[in-house]
Amino acid sequence: MLVGVDVGGTFTDFVDEDLRIHKVPSTPRNPGAAVLAGLRALRGTAMAHGTTVATNAVLEGRGARTALVTTEGFEDVLAIGRQHRPSLYDFRVTRPDPLVPAERRFGLAERVASDGTVLRAPDPEALAAIAAQMRASGAESVAVCLLFSFLKPEHERLVRDALADLPVSLSSEVLPEFREFERTSTTVLDAYVKPLVDRYLADLEASLGAPFLVMRSSGGVVRSPAVRARPLDLLLSGPAGGVAAARVVADLVGERNVITFDMGGTSADVSVIADGQAAWTIEATLAGHPIASPVVDITSVGAGGGSVAWFDAGGALRVGPRSAGAEPGPMCYGRGGTEFTVADADLLGGALPTALLGGTMPLQVHAAKRGAKALISHFGTYDEAIVAVQSVVRANMGSAVRLALSKRGLDPRDFALLAFGGAGAMHAAYLARDIGIPRILVPFLPGAFSAYGILVSDLRHDFGRTQVTPLADAGPVVEDILAEFSDRARRAFERQGFREEPLLAPSVDLRYVGQSYEVNVAVGGDLPAEFHRRHEAIYGYAARDEPVEVVTVRLTATIPRPHPVPPVEPHGEPVKGTRSVVFPEGRETATAYARVALPVGFEAEGPAVVEEDHATTVVPPGARFRVDRHGVLAVEVGA
């Protein structure tokens, strides 16, 4: 039995092929313990795993003692970065310290020119000297990033040969693309987490007796040995499971354009699926360190159930980004929390049930009320205070959604908002109304949606290499690179035991000569025409007479995996009773529905709440909801 496993901060979630859900408290010091416990409970024999061990190592500065080899004269590229500061006016905000300090950054006398010719080859003595310095520095892993190594990888390979006994990450393999700072940062991150990820995955392989699937930041899975060789791809994989699941659900209900909205305890993650494809980026960062390999583009806002309400120096009500976390948590948890949070407002407003985790964790209304009292003097009544906190947290999330759409030139009216996470469905309807999104979707399994996404993700390998060439005569160059990538993709899948023919999605990053940013265009049709069209769509103009050049050639190879969907088997009474719920329009009596009891095609009007074990969907007055044939809840919000 294959099990999807997602390790979260509080719980580790499991979903098996029969779509049974299981939750085990996470064991942060040894995350593998919870993973193995859950697998045993579900009698899992194989797993698809989402893990944040690498991410946490970077956030907490617990990675390896890493050394860096650069072209001589460029040892400080990692420290200078793109030379800008993170905050214009606030001196308290600084750049993160580089992951490799100056004393472990070593320059090698070598140089390759921008056309790939060797200006200076590294001599053996210099290589030996670097190897000796490296050992003396006590390095546990090494990153190598030489200028223009994407054109001429040989020099980096010589360095690796000289350092046979250390884990080495070469930039020409990790990210053979131009822009040296971003490439260095990406390669250093790979080396920084390599020893730790290797240990973690090797231990799990040993416990399971076989390699297993692992979720990567690209939104696809591969077998664990491939991840041990390139752990970089784990760093932003946390929210990727939810996006992968969202793609499956969007496809099922026939929505091409979806905004995913995952609201949990401390933050809300937003991503865009446009025309069936999850938007990706090469401009992601982790703790301020750039990761320039393509990853699912996710915007995170400090807005969740635990976000704290406070008044600033000018007297405005603010919510977040600080969170009460799981400990002590919101006041209503009754664990000593003293600050009023979004969850407290949701409880008093009647949206959050009076007990969580299937009734096992009762909430304390009186504790939340104590918090609300402090706000009443500003707002008059409890209800107004509740609406105030909910509206302010929505305003923060609304800006994130608008920005994600705006930077791609997309219109909210063409989208549906797909809500999951503990608090997503509760806030989605009014968020959609604020932004002008006409409908929200609440998928099945909202409480373990990410684990489901990991279970059903495609097998996926991505390749890319910079080769700047005029588009007019790029044909053979691009074909050669793509042939090589396809071959490597097939071999990579075969090594993992997958013999199916992969689906190949070749593309090129193109730009007008002289520009400094690129547009990704699928290879297949009329490339120049498609480039001009997409350039115009994104940037508002096309310069059809200007010469175009290829910058980076890319290939995504996937092998689809089965997408089991839970059957809709309604049982029990649809109507559980009524709830007194606070809406921005005022307090109203809402009908409470049990989601497990709703048959396909069931329709009703708001005001309503649709309750299930790990989530509640709020349906505003005047909105309608309907259960579609896959059990997905669709709410027309009338925006």
Added chain:
Amino acid sequence: MNPAELEILRTGFAFVPEEMGVALKRTAYSPNIKERMDASCALFDGRGRMIAQAEHIPVHLGGMPLTVEFLLATFGGELVDGDQLITNDPYRGGSHLPDITLAKPVFHDGRLVGFVVNRAHHADVGGQAPGSFPVGRVTLEDEGVVLEPAKWLRGGEENPELRRRILEGMRNPRERLGDLRAQVAANELGARRLRELYDKYGGATFDAFADEILAYSERRVRAALTAAPAGTYRAEDALDDDGVRDAPLRIRCAVTLGADVRVDFAGTDDQVAGNVNAPLAVTRSATYYVIRCLTDPEAPPNAGCYAPVLVEAPPGSLLNPRPPAAVAAGNVETSQRIVDTLFLALAGAWPDRVPAQSQGTMNNLLLGAPTFAYYETIAGGEGALPYRPGMSGVHTHMTNTKNTPVEALELAYPLRVEEYRLIPGSGGAGRFPGGDGVRRAVRFLGDEGTLTIVSDRRRHAPKGLAGGADGRPGRNLLVRDGQERPLPSKVTREVRRGDLLVVETPGGGGWGPAPYR
């Protein structure tokens, strides 16, 4: 207006200039706007008060309100729907000629309800030298085309006379028109959003919000001001030279803290023949920047933040020149020295917040040849703070633009970068040391070209604070045939194939006495 409504409206209206910036960045033509985001966007109410500004670049802080003031005074009653106004006039709220401002009056049911405004740095606006940065004895006319306040769009149609002046007077006019269209489009988007908000909330709420958000920012800034002891704080600092005469240029300030902040630059040297004169808009921007850093860096940027701040500079001085003084470098170099002088003065008032001096220059490097033009500003050392070391190799104070990656540079131009590293020890020692400067060495591989460097702090070092040591001044060098020759701080000259240009940027000052070793 209750505290939640205020916050929700603030978020909603702040997003208007934010989204304009996103659109401008997306649709602009030149990398300067697109990648470096050398541009700013803002929203004004119908009375010309700045309600919200997107935070892109500090040097535009004070200029846009001044420009809108001039535009309202010039066109007051003649504005109609479909107009967009244009100007780059440094003597009417502009910063320097490459910064072109576009403003669109927004009407709702026939009533003027506000302005959406953006200002963007164009790569070239004509004049004597490519990049519109000529060094030497120059006037405003030598620096490029001066666009006095005018209607660029009338009922949605471009002004043919202005279009002709741009086409004839500026290099690469197609790029200019492309960038101008992006500016127009960003304003159209902003206007649409403002009208939507107006529809949603109604005029009465908008007017109440405008009053309240200005009062709100003012409250936040004033609350922070009360933390500093009242009194008058003075300082003096200097620019190395103006690129014409080899003599320092003194800036003097007296800052009086009380209920308000009064900043008087009396005693500052007179305007000069070079291009380092700072128009009043730049002087104000630099002052607003310092006050913002020291009081409440997160107060929503609007006119309320600056209501408590009064700036005076003697007419005819370096910081409030009379036409036709040249001003191109006032924006990039003199602005930094104004900041240095003010921080120096205010160290006594905010000893726990004021940094030691940072590199104090933008190290503008322009390399041009008939086939290409390359412009870059180079980072340096940040001054240490009373609670942390200065950052190394970073842009400070009035600029924050990114560098060009070495690989991108070499793929695009006949240039090779031979060194790009920190200069260890160039930051001043201290309990918290200043950040280190940068050494960037670029070899010219074209046939022949023109080099322009506009820099400062080559002679007068960035000062340490509270006993911290000074940072090391910068240097500019030309290595030709193996021979190293020093270059002045400000220079335009020819370069040949094989020449190596070396720019060493200043280190930041240290804070507090260095521990005894």
